[in-house]
Amino acid sequence: MLGPGKAWKFGDDVNTDYIIAGKYKLSITDLDELSKHAMETLMPDFSQKVKKGDFIVAGKNFGCGSSREQAPLVLKHLGISAVIAKSFARIFYRNAVNIGLPVIECADIDKIEHGDILEVNMQRGYVKNLTKGETYRVKPLPPEIQEILLEGGLVKYVKKHGRLPWQ
Amino acid sequence: MGKTISEKILSHASGKDAYAGDIVVAKIDAAMMHDGMAQLVINAFKEMGGKTLWDPDRVAIVIDHVAPSAYEAFSKVHKMMRMFAFKHGAKFYEVGSGVCHQLMIESGLVHPGSVIVGSDSHTCTYGALGAFATGIGSTEMAAVLLSGRLWFKVPETIEVLIEGNLPPMVFPKDVILKIIGTIKADGATYKAIEFKGSTVKSMNVEGRLTLTNMAVEMGAKTGIMEPDEKTRAFLKALGCREIKGFTSDEDVDYSESIKFDVSDLEPQVSCPHAVDNVKSVKEVEGREVNQVFIGSCTNGRLYDLRIAAKIMKGKHAKKGVRVIVIPASRKVYREAVKEGLIDIFLDFGCAICNPGCGPCAGAHQGILAPGERCISTSNRNFKARMGSPEAEIYLASPATAAASAVMGEITDPRRFLKEE
Ligand code: SF4
Numbered sequence: 345m346l347g348p349g350k351a352w353k354f355g356d357d358v359n360t361d362y363i364i365a366g367k368y369k370l371s372i373t374d375l376d377e378l379s380k381h382a383m384e385t386l387m388p389d390f391s392q393k394v395k396k397g398d399f400i401v402a403g404k405n406f407g408c409g410s411s412r413e414q415a416p417l418v419l420k421h422l423g424i425s426a427v428i429a430k431s432f433a434r435i436f437y438r439n440a441v442n443i444g445l446p447v448i449e450c451a452d453i454d455k456i457e458h459g460d461i462l463e464v465n466m467q468r469g470y471v472k473n474l475t476k477g478e479t480y481r482v483k484p485l486p487p488e489i490q491e492i493l494l495e496g497g498l499v500k501y502v503k504k505h506g507r508l509p510w511q
Numbered sequence: 512m513g514k515t516i517s518e519k520i521l522s523h524a525s526g527k528d529a530y531a532g533d534i535v536v537a538k539i540d541a542a543m544m545h546d547g548m549a550q551l552v553i554n555a556f557k558e559m560g561g562k563t564l565w566d567p568d569r570v571a572i573v574i575d576h577v578a579p580s581a582y583e584a585f586s587k588v589h590k591m592m593r594m595f596a597f598k599h600g601a602k603f604y605e606v607g608s609g610v611c612h613q614l615m616i617e618s619g620l621v622h623p624g625s626v627i628v629g630s631d632s633h634t635c636t637y638g639a640l641g642a643f644a645t646g647i648g649s650t651e652m653a654a655v656l657l658s659g660r661l662w663f664k665v666p667e668t669i670e671v672l673i674e675g676n677l678p679p680m681v682f683p684k685d686v687i688l689k690i691i692g693t694i695k696a697d698g699a700t701y702k703a704i705e706f707k708g709s710t711v712k713s714m715n716v717e718g719r720l721t722l723t724n725m726a727v728e729m730g731a732k733t734g735i736m737e738p739d740e741k742t743r744a745f746l747k748a749l750g751c752r753e754i755k756g757f758t759s760d761e762d763v764d765y766s767e768s769i770k771f772d773v774s775d776l777e778p779q780v781s782c783p784h785a786v787d788n789v790k791s792v793k794e795v796e797g798r799e800v801n802q803v804f805i806g807s808c809t810n811g812r813l814y815d816l817r818i819a820a821k822i823m824k825g826k827h828a829k830k831g832v833r834v835i836v837i838p839a840s841r842k843v844y845r846e847a848v849k850e851g852l853i854d855i856f857l858d859f860g861c862a863i864c865n866p867g868c869g870p871c872a873g874a875h876q877g878i879l880a881p882g883e884r885c886i887s888t889s890n891r892n893f894k895a896r897m898g899s900p901e902a903e904i905y906l907a908s909p910a911t912a913a914a915s916a917v918m919g920e921i922t923d924p925r926r927f928l929k930e931e
Contacts, residue, residue: 367898408696
């Protein structure tokens with residue numbers, strides 16, 4: 345179970361430059377420092393206000409653009425418990441799984457408002473909106489992906505099992 | 512049922528009879544990483560217990576994003592990369608060699624039918640040579656360095672059929688911008704785009720690379736093309752011997768087929784702050800520009816520099832406009848010197864920077880101030896990509912960028928037709 349946490353709502357096509365701008369990614373290598381600039385272009389005070397356990401809720405094509413793994417990393421570092429979006433860009437999706445940040449596809453994003461309190465059950469495949477008293481079905485993750493997420497990402501998986509998941 | 516190029520390549524690389532939707536574990540022919548991601552890759556590789564690279568000759572490590580380093584933090588990353596590359600015997604490209612994708616193409620590591628991964632989203636560029644190439648993240652890259660293998664979901668393929676002769680002053684960049692404006696930023700997510708048709712056939716390889724480079728701007732996993740005589744001649748000149756590759760079968764089931772007739776296409780421009788916000792140059796003509804950038808993995812090749820030089824020849828940049836020209840690689844730079852293009856740029860008043868990503872990556876060499884406008888031949892115009900969030904980036908062909916540099920405002924290059 346993930347959450348309960350507050351929904352931080354964003355629109356469609358949130359690209360990786362908006363999640364963490366290239367100018368920071370290419371000048372700051374310390375994750376504490378880098379995370380201060382997460383989502384800055386869209387919401388300047390996001391990193392100060394977000395709390396551990398909160399969710400990012402967004403429209404379609406979340407994470408489009410570059411392959412920077414710093415994008416899911418800064419969100420995870422700030423304590424985001426999952427990104428819930430209508431759809432994801434593919435590299436972001438793979439990166440998030442590989443670093444252990446849950447990514448959840450949900451068609452009912454429009455019913456969630458900024459500030460709603462959410463709870464997510466990935467295994468059973470639902471998002472509960474505690475503020476509105478509603479439950480939304482989500483696409484359950486393929487088992488291979490759940491396995492990597494449950495271990496906390498690919499590095500932790502390899503450390504534990506001594507092999508890659510596909511070996 | 513027939514197979515697409517991507518299905519054939521991934522079947523070949525995985526030893527499985529694979530179709531779209533199947534998950535395969537494919538053998539990787541080459542892997543590339545650059546300084547924007549290297550620290551994460553190297554750390555993950557070490558954490559996973561990596562001792563040796565699966566095949567050092569197939570691993571390219573490139574310093575191009577902040578090259579030369581502009582910050583101490585990145586000097587440390589570069590130092591770490593050198594140590595890693597030398598220790599493991601990987602191919603290493605020092606500051607000044609060029610943009611990673613151009614270097615990969617020139618290296619001969621990319622050939623038709625190969626599977627290539629890079630820790631950069633524009634790795635899809637190599638599809639113009641008939642390779643299956645895609646961008647991956649840093650942790651996955653570490654896994655590839657360890658094992659030489661990676662899982663892929665075999666993508667469905669969208670057929671993009673481009674027909675017609677390009678009108679004067681209309682270039683491959685205009686074609687791909689038009690396509691992105693139609694398919695949109697997420698129109699090809701998870702899919703491969705196969706570029707076909709008479710227009711593609713008549714383009715040189717450099718122009719084709721501009722098309723595949725921007726496939727990811729539609730969310731595609733890769734952009735790909737059938738290798739032909741031009742591809743083979745291009746690769747032979749690089750000393751590459753594996754030049755056969757695959758073609759799609761006649762009876763392939765494309766997930767979608769989209770046709771473009773480019774015989775009346777006008778010069779295109781992608782407007783702030785999204786790549787798919789595409790208009791014809793005419794619609795935005797006259798907007799003042801402060802910076803012009805000609806370069807990047809999209810349009811920094813000799814063909815592109817020639818186009819820009821033709822317009823700039825004998826002229827000078829408009830007062831108040833700074834023009835940054837960056838050849839995509841040292842090889843391109845040297846040829847541009849030999850052909851006299853660099854002289855033309857110098858006379859025009861350009862700042863010519865060392866081969867690398869330059870302002871495209873947003874770290875240095877052309878950061879925009881609030882309220883400024885840049886016209887660039889690169890591939891992304893997201894807000895704050897090149898500096899201030901209050902600056903604007905327009906993406907265009909080298910011809911449109913050069914014409915705009917002459918006039919100091921966004922300019923349709925067809926005004927310079929006489930000189931073509
Ligand atoms: S030139 Fe730009 S798009 Fe190409 S690899 Fe460099 S930063 Fe990325």
